[in-house]
Amino acid sequence: EVQLVESGGGLAQPGGSLRLSCVASGFTFSSYWMHWVRQAPGKGLVWVSRINTDGSRTTYADSVKGRFTVSRDNAKNTLYLQMNSLRAEDTAVFFCARDLGYGSFDCWGQGTLVTVSS
Amino acid sequence: QSVLTQPPSASGTPGQRFTISCSGSTSNIGSNTVNWYQQLPGTAPKLLIHSNNQRPSGVPDRFSGSKSGTSASLAISGLQSEDEADYYCATWDDSLNGGVFGGGTKLTVL
Numbered sequence: 001e002v003q004l005v006e007s008g009g010g011l012a013q014p015g016g017s018l019r020l021s022c023v024a025s026g027f028t029f030s031s032y033w034m035h036w037v038r039q040a041p042g043k044g045l046v047w048v049s050r051i052n053t054d055g056s057r058t059t060y061a062d063s064v065k066g067r068f069t070v071s072r073d074n075a076k077n078t079l080y081l082q083m084n085s086l087r088a089e090d091t092a093v094f095f096c097a098r099d100l101g102y103g104s105f106d107c108w109g110q111g112t113l114v115t116v117s118s
Numbered sequence: 119q120s121v122l123t124q125p126p127s128a129s130g131t132p133g134q135r136f137t138i139s140c141s142g143s144t145s146n147i148g149s150n151t152v153n154w155y156q157q158l159p160g161t162a163p164k165l166l167i168h169s170n171n172q173r174p175s176g177v178p179d180r181f182s183g184s185k186s187g188t189s190a191s192l193a194i195s196g197l198q199s200e201d202e203a204d205y206y207c208a209t210w211d212d213s214l215n216g217g218v219f220g221g222g223t224k225l226t227v228l
Binding site (some may be wrong): 035037044045046047050059060061062095100101102103104105106108109110111 | 120150151153155157162163164165168169174204206208209210214215216217218219220221222
C-alpha cells in the first residue's frame, strides 16, 4: 500500500524551529518529486515547496523562501522540511504529497499540525 | 487571496448535475494542466482529476473535468450525499514558479 506518514509537528515559539519528516512506503520513493502543502485552521490549501527526485532542485513559495528548507534521504525513504524563523502565520497542518506528474498530487500523508505561539 | 478563483460555497440536491468553476490567468491555467482535489472534513485531500480531465483509478466517472483558456471546471453528475466536501482546483504558476490552489468550494448536498 502506498503510504506517506508525517511527523515532527508540535508547538514552537515565534522565531523558533521545527523539522518535519515524511516517511514513504509502498512505492519507489526515489522516483518521485515530492511536495509540502499546508492548511491553516479553517482555511484552504497552500503549496509550500517541492523537491526533485535526487534532491538537487528545490522550489519554495515566496512566503517561506529563506526560512524553510526541503530535503530528502532516498536511502531512508524520507522527506524533510526544516522550518526556521517560524511565525504565527505558519500555524497550519502540513501535508507531504507525491507528485504523479504534471504537478498533480496523487498520494498525501495524514498531515502534522504545527502551532506557532508564545 | 488565492491566485485561482473559486466560489466559496455552493449547494445542490441529490441526483443533480453540478459544476464548480476555477478562474486563473495566462501564467497558470492558461499555461499548465489543472488538477482537482476533494477534501472530506478532517481528512487529507484526495486527487479527483489530473491533467485537466483524467480520473485516477478508483474515482467514479460521475466526476469530470474540463479546461478552456484560463478557466477550468469540475462537474459532478448524479450528486450524492457523500459528495459533500471541499473541492480545490490547482495548477502550476509559471510567473510565481510555484504551485497554486483555488480558495476551495464547500459543497453542501441538501
